[in-house]
Amino acid sequence: MSKNEILVAKSLSKSYGSVTALYPTTLSIAKGDILGLVGKNGAGKTTLLKLITGQSLPTSGELELFSAVMPEGLRQARQRIGAIVETPSFYRDLTARQNLEYYRIQRGIPGKDVVDVVLGEVGLSDTGRKKFKDFSLGMKQRLGLALALMNHPDFLVLDEPINGLDPMGIVEIRELLLTLNREKHITMLISCHVLAEMQNLATAYAFIDSGKIIKTMTAKQLEENCNPYLRLVVDAENRVAALLEQHFEGIHYSIQPDLSIHIYNLPGRADEVNQVLVHNNIRLSSLETRGTNLEDYFVSLVGRETDG
Template identity: 45%
Template structure:
């Protein structure tokens, strides 16, 4: 499968501050790649380098399999970008802003404007001046501007910032539809990790400028999947009960002696009853399972 983006040891230094430190991102065609990271992790700087808005201090960028600077300049025409606040003409209407951007980018015909108005459900505010829009509506207009040229690769930095729950859901569905119907590859960041979990198919975790891990949604679910954790006074006897009495084969024993089973997660009473019948003392029995936010916290070793 073709890689839409690869960064090789990508770094950015401002004076003595290394903001992005040797980042290697790999995004395949058709993926929705979610970047996770706290404020100051280097997300926006990384996006700006990929989009050509700032130059790397070290490392390189490969787009659509090409990495020469003159090639990257041409290939960036196939990218739609929303990084930080969108540049808007506040005394012009939504439609006028889109038309101005269309002409500036040399996009023929007016169909592109109508398409993005419909896609992001902002056709009802087409004649409103930008200065009269809410922050959330301005954000949706910014996304619309990034989508005007029907990009193959879409880069969105905090696109659902300031949106209300309905707006978040509509933008989420629009991006999923873009990905599904047009095979648009998307690189997206958000502070709302549960939303990233709803949309992304793979993830990169940034912390203090370093990429700690890349993983697919399947790998994330495997690491975060729900289980029943049991500690007993007689490990071997308990394992025999699980295997022979409950026919459980999907389990593992952790180094501290905790038994982690992936069956009967919602029926801890059944498990504890069978173990108790054999005279085994249960020291602890509790369900376990992380969400994306929990996993991120555990990886960076702190709060988010």
């Protein structure tokens, strides 16, 4: 584990009898990142989060948190985690403040003022005597987040925090999470099955399907994959790359494993690129515009959403 990594999972897996919920999984999260764990319902997201937070024991593999590996070290490291995994249990007939005070005492968190502080952070200071059973879904999500923040965590693990919210609720939770990340420097792992909602939050992504992490990438790489780009197949790709740098100031490109060249910031200028290549006697096998939208990219990786 490097100093910049707060979590490293190595071949982490979970089986229930003959049923494998999570196949051997390798994953790392860098300090300060917001990692979006994206997959369909039932893909294994919650299973992975439970292993990380200690709510479930792995069948095999190794987990490092804040450089701690051994069971005792992990227990101490998990004290630096705030988590919402599945629906938090709150007392229906208690207010927001009463519910949090109960958990503060139960968990041995010092200082009564912490309840007022976290209620303020999540925008629930004015709920007064309103009971939890009368809360809207958005208010319930906020109270769950307040509970996760009570121990002043360095790392938040959130299971579908925007699930079921209306558009305004989604915006409010998103802005709150971004504020916590930017101002309090809290690293986050957030599961979600809607990629379009994660794109405004995540700095990195891990795509999971049928209990397997099938792809990881940064937000920048995702953007490059989804936005229109020019794909060139040429001879002498390194020479062509240098040539393009000379003719197109600020060009943003990459050479792919198949040796094709992807140009990301020259949409609609395929003719100009072609002219440069022809003028310099470059043999061009293919020049085309590619790209997709976020939803199509998600579907291409994990398939359509299904019930269950």
